[in-house]
Amino acid sequence: METASIIGILNFISRWILFLVVTYRFIKTREKGWALLMFAFFINALDIESYILDPLGIQIKEEVYEIAGMIPNFLISLLIMWGVIHLKSKRAEIRHVIGMGVYVSLVYLWLFFAATPFFDELPFAIRALPSSLAFGVSLIYLGIMLRRYIVRKKTLEELFPWGLILLGALNLMYPLIREMPRFVNAAFLLAGVFRVISAIGAVKFAFYPIMPPQKKREKILPKEIYLFTDSKEVEYMFPTLFLENNVIIITRKDPRTFQLGNDFIIYWITRVGEGNIEEDPRIFAISPTKIDILVDLVARGLKQGYNVVYVDAFEYLMLENGFKAAFKFLLSLKDHVISKNGTLILVVKLDALEEKERKLIEREFSKF
Structure with missing residues (x-):
């Protein structure tokens, strides 16, 4: 099996593991924050990537491929930031709503500009920067929040946020790495490794075992x-x-x-x-x-x-x-x-x- 195929499979499987773990967490807690993260990881699992779409027999038109690749990053970052707000504060305040509104407006303006002839004259690094920046920063912020408020430190659970933080940092460098063919495969391999690291921690976090008591006790107190x-x-x-x-x-x-x-x-x-x-x-x-x-x-x-x-x-x-x-x-x-x-x-x-x-x-x- 070729190295590119192994990297693609690694990324594909780890994306779905993260989605399934976050989905399980939402089902168990019924919290809005985990619901938003569930949709974010679902979109990420079906990202505009050849190793994801080719096995499904899906082809994206070449003339819209670049813009289509930006949209998931913007959507995922929006859902992640919104999910983090609910996990931290349990509800969105007016400053959060305004912030999200400004973000969506800026995304619209950028996509509008991307549909004009002037966009093609820009270097690839500049064209890819906004979506990579939004996606990378949102993953880093999610990882920091999970480590600070959710997962238990000094356990395998910490791999969950650390994998996301490293993946986010790698995405910040994507606009530059994509123009360096020698480093592209290495970057995709690292992305897969970071996702696997995060997936291992996520599984540990979601399915942390509670050992049953040695003896079954009947309820002896008269009220609850x-x-x-x-x-x-x-x-x-x-x-x-x-x-x-x-x-x-x-x-x-x-x-x-x-x-x-x-x-x-x-x-x-x-x-x-x-x-x-x-x-x-x-x-x-x-x-x-x-x-x-x-x-x-x-x-x-x-x-x-x-x-x-x-x-x-x-x-x-x-x-x-x-x-x-x-x-x-x-x-x-x-x-x-x-x-x-x-x-x-x-x-x-x-x-x-x-x-x-x-x-x-x-x-x-x-x-x-």
């Missing part, structure tokens, strides 16, 4: 949701809570202060580091800003047989993310727990909240 103002109240009311249940703990405390057993998963909310700290019991450090992935991890744990979720880190999550985001996090946990007939125990110092915030908490979580 409990709100306490102090952890000592929990110890007094349920002295055997951590001995008789399979518990997922989300805490700011030193994890070793709990009565630890094998059927525990502890997510220690900290900025000191990330990743697996201990295997027995299972203790994971996770950044307070990664509440989306934390919800997903808890949901997976409930499906595996954990029956109690214990949270005493709300104040810290609120400090790092704001009350609105932290409160939505609690509501998501509540929905997942109820759907799996589990129990949620929430410890919040209500005196530390403003009156409006306290009323919202008490309305959704009745004080014990």
Whole structure:
């Protein structure tokens, strides 16, 4: 098999892996940000490239090939930036809308100019620069955002954003490399390698395994949701809570202060580091800003047989993310727990909240 064919297959397969992983993520979370990224990676998987279109028997007219090749890059960059906005802020603000409107207007003007005879007089590097710049910058920005807010550091998951960052940087150089035949194949090979690196991290990110508890526990608590103002109240009311249940703990405390057993998963909310700290019991450090992935991890744990979720880190999550985001996090946990007939125990110092915030908490979580 020729080198060009291997490079083409590598790029083709890795594009579809990224699309399928992001699609799986959207199906699991139902979040707008992942939906937008799903469409971006779908368009990228069907890019205007010969190694993608030739096997499908599709030919692009030579006279429109260059302009047709720009359009996917502009569309993908728009969807990626829009998706990042939703992943970070959960909704678009007026400045985001104006920014997107300006971007679309500039793209239209550039494509309009590309349809004129003056466009053909420009060097290829200048003709290709805007679309390559938009695509490359959007991939780099997505990679930075994923690494900072979504994936867990010091794990294989980090390959997901790093592959995108490297791919984005390579695309920034495409207008120059395309005019150097000696480097074209090497650039396509690197693009395939970077996509494979990203795909490996994406698969690890999407299918991170949650080991089931060793023993199946029946639900022993009489109601689904409990709100306490102090952890000592929990110890007094349920002295055997951590001995008789399979518990997922989300805490700011030193994890070793709990009565630890094998059927525990502890997510220690900290900025000191990330990743697996201990295997027995299972203790994971996770950044307070990664509440989306934390919800997903808890949901997976409930499906595996954990029956109690214990949270005493709300104040810290609120400090790092704001009350609105932290409160939505609690509501998501509540929905997942109820759907799996589990129990949620929430410890919040209500005196530390403003009156409006306290009323919202008490309305959704009745004080014990």
